[in-house]
Amino acid sequence: MTMASETGLPIxxxxxxxxxxxxxxxxxxxxxxxxxRQPQDLLNPLLFFVMVVTLFPLGVSPEVSFLRxxxxxILWVAALLSVLLSLDHLFRHDFDDGTLEQxxxxxxxxxxxxxxxxxxxxxxxxxxxxxxxxxxxxxVHLEGNSIAVLCLTLLxxxxxxxxxxxxxxxxxxxxxxxxxxxxxxxxxxxxPVLIFGTGTVMAASEGAPVGGQLALMGAxxxxxxxxxxxxxxxxxxxxxxxx
Amino acid sequence: MAFDSFAAFMxxxxxxxxxxxxxxVFFLLMGAITWWSLRxxxxxxxQQRRRMDSAPVRDERSAAASFTRIESSQD
Amino acid sequence: xxxxxxxxxxxxCERADRTLFRDLSLSILPGTLTRVEGPNGSGKTTLLRxxxxxxxxxxxxxxxxxxxxxxYREEFLRNMLYLGHxxxxxxxLTPMENLRALMAGRRPLPDKVLWQALEGTGLGGFxxxxxxxxxxxxxxxVALARLLIADEPLWILDEVFTAIDRHGVAALERxxxxxxxxxxxxxxxxxxxxxxxxxxxxxxxxxxxHGL
Amino acid sequence: MWQIFHKLGSPKWFFGIASALMPWLLGIGxxxxxxxxxxxxxxxxxxxxxxxxxxxxxxHVPSAFLAQSVYIMMxxxxxxxxxxxxxxxDVFVRSAAPVGAVLTFLALFTGAVWGKPxxxxxxxxxxxxxxxxxxxxxYFGVMALGAAxxxxxxxxxxxAVLVLVGVVNIPIIKYxxxxxxxxxxxxxxxxxxKPSMPAEMWVPLLLSVxxxxxxxxxxxxxxxxxxxxxxxxxxxxxxxxVQARGN
Numbered sequence: 016m017t018m019a020s021e022t023g024l025p026i027x028x029x030x031x032x033x034x035x036x037x038x039x040x041x042x043x044x045x046x047x048x049x050x051x052r053q054p055q056d057l058l059n060p061l062l063f064f065v066m067v068v069t070l071f072p073l074g075v076s077p078e079v080s081f082l083r084x085x086x087x088x089i090l091w092v093a094a095l096l097s098v099l100l101s102l103d104h105l106f107r108h109d110f111d112d113g114t115l116e117q118x119x120x121x122x123x124x125x126x127x128x129x130x131x132x133x134x135x136x137x138x139x140x141x142x143x144x145x146x147x148x149x150x151x152x153x154x155v156h157l158e159g160n161s162i163a164v165l166c167l168t169l170l171x172x173x174x175x176x177x178x179x180x181x182x183x184x185x186x187x188x189x190x191x192x193x194x195x196x197x198x199x200x201x202x203x204x205x206x207p208v209l210i211f212g213t214g215t216v217m218a219a220s221e222g223a224p225v226g227g228q229l230a231l232m233g234a235x236x237x238x239x240x241x242x243x244x245x246x247x248x249x250x251x252x253x254x255x256x257x258x
Numbered sequence: 259m260a261f262d263s264f265a266a267f268m269x270x271x272x273x274x275x276x277x278x279x280x281x282x283v284f285f286l287l288m289g290a291i292t293w294w295s296l297r298x299x300x301x302x303x304x305q306q307r308r309r310m311d312s313a314p315v316r317d318e319r320s321a322a323a324s325f326t327r328i329e330s331s332q333d
Numbered sequence: 334x335x336x337x338x339x340x341x342x343x344x345x346c347e348r349a350d351r352t353l354f355r356d357l358s359l360s361i362l363p364g365t366l367t368r369v370e371g372p373n374g375s376g377k378t379t380l381l382r383x384x385x386x387x388x389x390x391x392x393x394x395x396x397x398x399x400x401x402x403x404x405y406r407e408e409f410l411r412n413m414l415y416l417g418h419x420x421x422x423x424x425x426l427t428p429m430e431n432l433r434a435l436m437a438g439r440r441p442l443p444d445k446v447l448w449q450a451l452e453g454t455g456l457g458g459f460x461x462x463x464x465x466x467x468x469x470x471x472x473x474x475v476a477l478a479r480l481l482i483a484d485e486p487l488w489i490l491d492e493v494f495t496a497i498d499r500h501g502v503a504a505l506e507r508x509x510x511x512x513x514x515x516x517x518x519x520x521x522x523x524x525x526x527x528x529x530x531x532x533x534x535x536x537x538x539x540x541x542x543h544g545l
Numbered sequence: 546m547w548q549i550f551h552k553l554g555s556p557k558w559f560f561g562i563a564s565a566l567m568p569w570l571l572g573i574g575x576x577x578x579x580x581x582x583x584x585x586x587x588x589x590x591x592x593x594x595x596x597x598x599x600x601x602x603x604x605h606v607p608s609a610f611l612a613q614s615v616y617i618m619m620x621x622x623x624x625x626x627x628x629x630x631x632x633x634x635d636v637f638v639r640s641a642a643p644v645g646a647v648l649t650f651l652a653l654f655t656g657a658v659w660g661k662p663x664x665x666x667x668x669x670x671x672x673x674x675x676x677x678x679x680x681x682x683x684y685f686g687v688m689a690l691g692a693a694x695x696x697x698x699x700x701x702x703x704x705a706v707l708v709l710v711g712v713v714n715i716p717i718i719k720y721x722x723x724x725x726x727x728x729x730x731x732x733x734x735x736x737x738x739k740p741s742m743p744a745e746m747w748v749p750l751l752l753s754v755x756x757x758x759x760x761x762x763x764x765x766x767x768x769x770x771x772x773x774x775x776x777x778x779x780x781x782x783x784x785x786x787v788q789a790r791g792n
Contacts, residue, residue, distance in 0.1 A: 023363025
């Protein structure tokens with residue numbers, strides 16, 4: 016009936032395909048490259064971070080005593096909001112131009128590719144916030160020791176924000192008014208990180224040892240690293256099924 | 259009986275307003291969600307019945323598009 | 334008779350209260366081209382996305398070379414190439430970078446080969462121009478360049494001729510024809526009048542609102 | 546085994562069982578609950594510390610208890626949705642979420658009103674109240690996501706993922722809120738936690754908790770039936786059922 020060749024083409028077995036690690040690296044590098052081509056998008060969350068912090072002395076009080084007490088909280092809330100703001104693009108552009116379909120169809124475990132994307136997101140948004148935090152810390156009159164601890168908590172905490180946020184970004188992909196919905200879903204999940212982030216700085220400013228709290232935040236990070244990519248990958252599949 | 263009189267029961271040693279507000283809001287909200295659930299059910303049943311009464315007849319012509327312009331005079 | 338690459342058994346898909354298809358069974362054999370036909374809204378794209386593994390909202394079974402596709406997901410994905418409506422091209426990257434990124438997770442090839450592939454789709458001279466400066470047809474050609482270097486035995490191509498000029502269409506038809514002759518399996522949807530000898534057709538109806 | 550499981554997932558089968566069960570759930574539930582609160586309001590002795598305001602406990606604790614267990618039940622159902630794609634599990638999640646949100650709100654409201662005579666202020670950032678507030682946010686998130694996705698199956702699975710992510714977070718949130726609370730204020734007088742509660746107090750409390758559980762069961766069955774009627778409108782048994790009900 017048909018002219019089907021009896022043999023067909025050779026089938027590739029998975030061990031002949033690209034290793035997961037190099038596939039992850041490719042995803043990571045591509046995201047970084049794209050972001051660096053549009054530096055304005057990188058700058059926006061940072062500007063937002065600085066502006067939100069500025070609102071507090073203007074809106075509440077510029078007194079040193081108030082700022083010193085509230086400073087770590089202000090910086091943490093501002094960092095949390097600017098990560099939240101940047102989450103919307105995490106998958107949206109890829110979804111719109113079809114790159115996401117190709118990512119899901121790559122012959123590697125999807126959760127690891129999603130992990131690579133989340134890490135790229137952190138490098139592009141969380142890490143610059145950590146680097147900027149000392150300057151703002153000085154502006155809200157935090158003491159040297161507190162600033163160091165603050166940066167440490169942000170360094171451990173912001174990847175958790177990116178990882179948890181990726182779940183929300185994947186769930187709300189392709190929906191109308193995704194931005195607000197995303198914040199609604201994600202903010203409650205951010206609360207523990209915020210509590211421990213600011214609590215640790217406060218404990219440090221009172222001279223208490225903070226090793227325990229930092230270890231606990233490290234545990235949050237490990238938990239988020241192991242669980243969040245699975246949830247995001249599942250959510251991405253669901254969102255793509257729906258499109 | 260923890261109270262001597264009905265008035266004492268209502269007053270609850272001055273805590274009456276708090277206690278009774280709580281109970282009132284509780285019954286109000288539980289009542290509201292029950293009422294809403296019952297109403298939703300009635301609405302759905304009515305909807306299904308309407309849909310069955312007017313079972314849609316598929317218009318075969320609708321599939322074949324003619325792309326004929328619709329002339330409409332505006333006067 | 335050669336073994337089917339992909340088999341669908343009793344596929345059923347509903348979308349928004351409407352059954353798109355039901356009891357749909359098909360086999361994709363090596364060396365065949367299968368064309369999925371039907372009017373707008375009949376579920377052609379949905380069927381292709383289900384076959385490719387992008388859409389999970391179906392009931393029925395999908396077998397990859399006789400085994401559960403779910404269990405052999407990675408092997409299936411390595412041997413299947415899907416091109417959808419959206420070309421998967423990043424506007425900020427050049428065609429070369431795009432192609433390199435798309436191949437990186439499957440089969441990294443030397444830049445020389447990628448360069449030639451892009452030339453082969455008529456993008457010679459545009460290899461290093463940012464893709465956002467290219468036309469819609471040119472962007473699709475970047476995605477189509479993968480067909481020139483793909484080793485996947487199964488291709489699933491959704492509206493592959495969209496935005497391609499007449500000359501390009503003829504060349505692309507020739508490519509599909511040669512691929513089938515050398516043993517590849519292809520599933521396509523197209524509104525373009527594609528005709529190849531030994532083409533299979535799957536016709537999806539206009540849907541069916543009532544039933545069960 | 547698999548057969549039974551499949552049967553359990555059949556909406557038609559559930560509809561029948563629920564119809565048979567509902568009068569009992571409602572009857573016994575209301576009886577227990579009313580006994581509990583009348584006992585608590587009228588007969589239970591006054592609390593030596595808080596006076597009569599503690600009588601709010603007979604609705605506060607059942608609401609708070611249920612608010613949390615409803616979320617856990619939803620999480621179990623979400624797991625079933627994701628693993629076995631059982632339609633009925635999603636029907637439960639969707640039907641229970643608004644009820645859970647109302648109960649969480651009630652727990653918050655009664656807690657706040659109770660706080661006024663006890664602490665002298667309507668709201669206090671107490672660990673329990675704060676984690677209840679976050680639970681309310683989680684319920685709102687689930688409902689908002691469910692409403693935002695129009696496709697039934699995608700919606701079911703997306704909501705299930707969110708509920709499961711939430712349930713992993715609940716203990717973390719609870720723990721961190723408690724830690725935060727000790728950081729900001731030394732543990733003071735806590736609502737509902739008594740070293741030893743006399744039997745005249747905890748027996749009616751137990752009755753009202755059980756009663757509210759059964760009432761929730763009734764409400765969940767009712768709402769699930771409605772949801773099934775809406776979803777399965779095209780099947781013959783629903784058509785027959787609708788026809789039989791009317792007229």
